[in-house]
Amino acid sequence: MNELEARAALMRAADVGDPIMGRLLDHCGAHDTVTVIQKGIIPEPFATNESREALLQRRLRRWLARLEIADPAADLTAGEQAGARLIIPGDQEWPTQLDQLGHGRPIGIWLSGTADLRFSCLKSVAVVGARAATSYGVHVASEFGVGLSETGWTVVSGGAYGIDGAAHRGALAADSPTVVVLACGVDISYPSGHHNLFAAVRDQGVIVSECPPGVPPTRGRFLIRNRLIAALSRGTVVVEAALRSGALNTAKHALALDRHLAAVPGPVTSDMSVGCHHLLRERKAICVTSPEEMIDLVGALGDDLAPNRRGPILPRDSLSEPTRRVLDAIPTRASLGPAAIAVAAGVDLPTTLSALGSLSAAGFITRTPTGWRLQKPSP
């Protein structure tokens, strides 16, 4: 069983986001974790006391029961046939900002769509809100979808009716990729009324899920899914939310992950803005009234280290090692050709050319008549 198959198996065994599985995985690796479950032998550092050992034994039994009926090879084949791919930590396309979830980091992620998840999420904003949105909220969400996309920011959301759908549609209308994070398999259209929307996202963006293909959504999976929406993006904006709303759960995850949190105000007479106003009143969220203000908040490249701003993620940190070396070799005030960059970076030419393409797509660098130079940070 290789790493990919082992993780596919563990995704069937554990509940999504189970931190005990995460700890075991981080300690043993995927292959040995499968062995641990199969043999029921607890690795030394986990048996610190009787109650912890008993807890882990119960988990192992639960996981074993599921593992025995799992068929990871069949999952991978089914995914492939559905046009989906499974990515795991260490893959080129793995968004390294997910590592900030600690032991709650996904075991793997199923993707369906043409866009590269990692690069799409380097500059991304989660636009979330109520399913029972008002026409005001739908209008604002689609304006945010268009406005963020037009300035090179990817819209991440949950693909639900109301605010989510309007934000995705705005991004698609601006001919930009958008990221839909589902609480079910990437091959399932949930809600079914968004079947065509999801088809368009597959063409232009990417659909994301921690569930293997074919797995239906559950309430628990929705809440766990929300942490992925928050973790993938550099900030979350709540467009409309009633006082009890899944969007506020995403907002909580954004705060816990030290991401920027914003809320769009609305009429105080509207129940659908009560959750947003609550976030503002408690000073948990920043008041944002336009896509420009949201971009100002999440920060332009090279500009998001201002001391009074939150958000520890530099997109630079998310780059692979050779890509970062290529980036570091590109001058600020002059242009350099690919060959010179490859020499300066100490990276071979094909890798350099591929890295230049990715860096350009992500807005780090820009092509000039004489080669490549760093993109000026927006003011």
Added chain:
Amino acid sequence: MNELEARAALMRAADVGDPIMGRLLDHCGAHDTVTVIQKGIIPEPFATNESREALLQRRLRRWLARLEIADPAADLTAGEQAGARLIIPGDQEWPTQLDQLGHGRPIGIWLSGTADLRFSCLKSVAVVGARAATSYGVHVASEFGVGLSETGWTVVSGGAYGIDGAAHRGALAADSPTVVVLACGVDISYPSGHHNLFAAVRDQGVIVSECPPGVPPTRGRFLIRNRLIAALSRGTVVVEAALRSGALNTAKHALALDRHLAAVPGPVTSDMSVGCHHLLRERKAICVTSPEEMIDLVGALGDDLAPNRRGPILPRDSLSEPTRRVLDAIPTRASLGPAAIAVAAGVDLPTTLSALGSLSAAGFITRTPTGWRLQKPSP
């Protein structure tokens, strides 16, 4: 010339809110300030250097020219005939929170109306906003006017069209006093369309101005007037404001005076909410969506010392000496009759009875079958 006449004369001589006049007044008193102007002799501490002396000499000449044509006795008579009264620092009705304006404290204030200004403003909130308000803003302002009044809070505003008028009308509809601060004489209806509104305020509340009767409004007087609105009340809420708006000037004064500042959110598609959202975005104002939230902000009696709250004014500080002694003599958990209170306070019975009436009206104390006891602070 007595103190009242001297101050009436100085109100004609100086521009409203002139801090140089304020410094001179604080140093010499009103009577001697008139003499200083008439003789043109600068008191010792003011002649610290040549440029300051020259500045003061110019001011003295400006003031003298006006003083020579002033007729304070005629002003007082005219005011009386118009049903107005002039109050000056030290008077029973003087709101001592105005002393926080420092040298910008008014020389005197003209009042027209049945309500007692000092007691009306002990628990008061300024509700301000755009003249060109939307129907949404007018609706919210009148809800705040009614809601604040019904819970015993006085609405202070500027008597303008739009938000101001709606707030005053809400207070009147709730049978409560309301305070209109004008930028012209209290006998002038500006705007004239509010003639009937001002008549109703005189019946039920009080109209306030730093200008002698008959003086028309000017742009400068509007801006200077705004500091009085902020200073009289324990907090200011901006209901609607365009990005350049007089209401934002009042908000600035509220912050400078360390009063609570709140803003009501609205649709991001409305120009009339841009100023409010700006205050929220800059975290200068707290997001407030109902009168209850505003009251929660400005704090209930005895409850406004919570460490994370701003606002140094305890209404207790605004009480006169005998009234405070009466208040201190009233028990928390039991009732006491007026005679016992008078003995405990060391204050004569008529003064005690008058103080009990005022304290009750201001919500400090409550009458029981057996006497008086302290009002429980609202939660």
